Amino acid sequence: MAISSQHTIRNNLLSRLRADDRAAILAALDRVELKRKDVLAQPNEPLTHVHFLETGVASVVVGTRDRRRIEVGIIGSEGATGLPLLFDVDSTPHETFIQIEGEALRMSKDAFIGLIEQRPAFRRLMMRYAHIFQLFTAQTALSHGSYTLEERLARWLLMCHDRVEKDEFPITHEFLSVMLGVHRPGVTTTIHILEGAGTIRARRSHIEIVDRPKLELIAGDSYGIPEAEYRRLITDDVALG
Amino acid sequence: MAISSQHTIRNNLLSRLRADDRAAILAALDRVELKRKDVLAQPNEPLTHVHFLETGVASVVVGTRDRRRIEVGIIGSEGATGLPLLFDVDSTPHETFIQIEGEALRMSKDAFIGLIEQRPAFRRLMMRYAHIFQLFTAQTALSHGSYTLEERLARWLLMCHDRVEKDEFPITHEFLSVMLGVHRPGVTTTIHILEGAGTIRARRSHIEIVDRPKLELIAGDSYGIPEAEYRRLITDDVALG
DNA sequence: AACTTTACGTGCGTAATCGTACATCTGACT
DNA sequence: AGTCAGATGTACGATTACGCACGTAAAGTT
Structure with a gap:
């Protein structure tokens, strides 16, 4: 207990x-x-x-x-x-x-x-x-207001990658479509685009991050602001420790 | 002071x-x-x-x-x-x-x-x-992820209306386009749609709410959830008073 | 092994919104 | 009254994503 x-x-x-x-x-x-x-x-x-x-x-x-x-x-x-x-x-x-x-x-x-x-x-x-x-x-x-589905998907995969230990994690297109607020076939197509760019590898119910830097490039400024603030305010603040 | x-x-x-x-x-x-x-x-x-x-x-x-x-x-x-x-x-x-x-x-x-x-x-x-x-x-x-520009504009006007005393307030299409994350001409067109439906009246730099119930109908479920929680947790909670 | 469920792939017409360009209008200022 | 900047109106091809429909494929079930 x-x-x-x-x-x-x-x-x-x-x-x-x-x-x-x-x-x-x-x-x-x-x-x-x-x-x-x-x-x-x-x-x-x-x-x-x-x-x-x-x-x-x-x-x-x-x-x-x-x-x-x-x-x-x-x-x-x-x-x-x-x-x-x-x-x-x-x-x-x-x-x-x-x-x-x-x-x-x-x-x-x-x-x-x-x-x-x-x-x-x-x-x-x-x-x-x-x-x-x-x-x-x-x-x-x-x-959701300013970036394309490709950018948003890249952002989500990066955020997920930040939170798991491995480069591969289980996730379905169906779930992703809810996460991103789009219809499911759109996710499938966009995953293929990211896969074609060599950034990820997709299997049934699984996605593997292959080239994270390139994924960050695709996500652009849709990714990074809250992450930087987390580091500034929590990870790097010795006053908290 | x-x-x-x-x-x-x-x-x-x-x-x-x-x-x-x-x-x-x-x-x-x-x-x-x-x-x-x-x-x-x-x-x-x-x-x-x-x-x-x-x-x-x-x-x-x-x-x-x-x-x-x-x-x-x-x-x-x-x-x-x-x-x-x-x-x-x-x-x-x-x-x-x-x-x-x-x-x-x-x-x-x-x-x-x-x-x-x-x-x-x-x-x-x-x-x-x-x-x-x-x-x-x-x-x-x-x-931004799930509703059309018309619905989002209706929502924004309702939120603004909640916060001013009068039915009319000064606002430009340019500002609205930033608020909603869309391009400016899209705002103009959508305002005309809402105006055509008789819900608002637009003048240069001003918008007047004419038919609020109808505006709420157009906004649909994009409007209302946080507002209801405000009433529950702040306005109606006597324990705070 | 047949069956069922769940997940993925694909196509296509339609709708929404973008991006851009340009015209017009209004109110403030001189 | 003239000038000008800010605000609005309009148009249109290009892009993105929707909405549906249908087919395939992989894993689990009996």
């Missing part, structure tokens, strides 16, 4: 904490498996847990009554789900589910709210992360 | 505070004029103030080196600028400027940070607002 050994922690937020804060927080965490399509947060249902991802990728999507859905956030070992709880909000219209299976360190809502109060450094860290999460959503809005 | 009389406050966040919290906060505010195109936050420059808008509308836009820009947030008397300061972040890549002139109650960065610490109710209120601001950005991402 609690995580003791420190060296097993792969979540980058938790690893930024001072030893005493980290110890207090680890005591409230337990490790859980995350399977593909597992739902971590139902829209408009009370949030029960915060998940600090260790491996794998989760997606936050917004949907409407008229069936439209689109991804507005992506979470890996650099972040956590359940941010509304940080904001004194019990539920959100957004849905969070597992895109690529993995593991997470889970904390109950009550424990999280308590630790946020008791550990200012933890609260500040989470708030900084929340800021960057907002930047990701904003960048997604920009991407 | 401070706001005394209570009945002059039109900002909806400030008016949700308990009397004692509000008094402490008003003491740190002063009233400023906001002219069209005034910049409240330069991208990547240190934030100096938080602005609680009384009248008028501000826009938050994200831009890239390759000159693309798009609105990712809109702020009126329901909200405030400078949210990164709430998140322990000194600057952001986003730019905030005045879209429709008005007035604001301004607080210095240091005063804001101090009051956030000293007044938990104030902090919780601001965090709830930050959550809803995030929903707005997410809804914008959805809109």
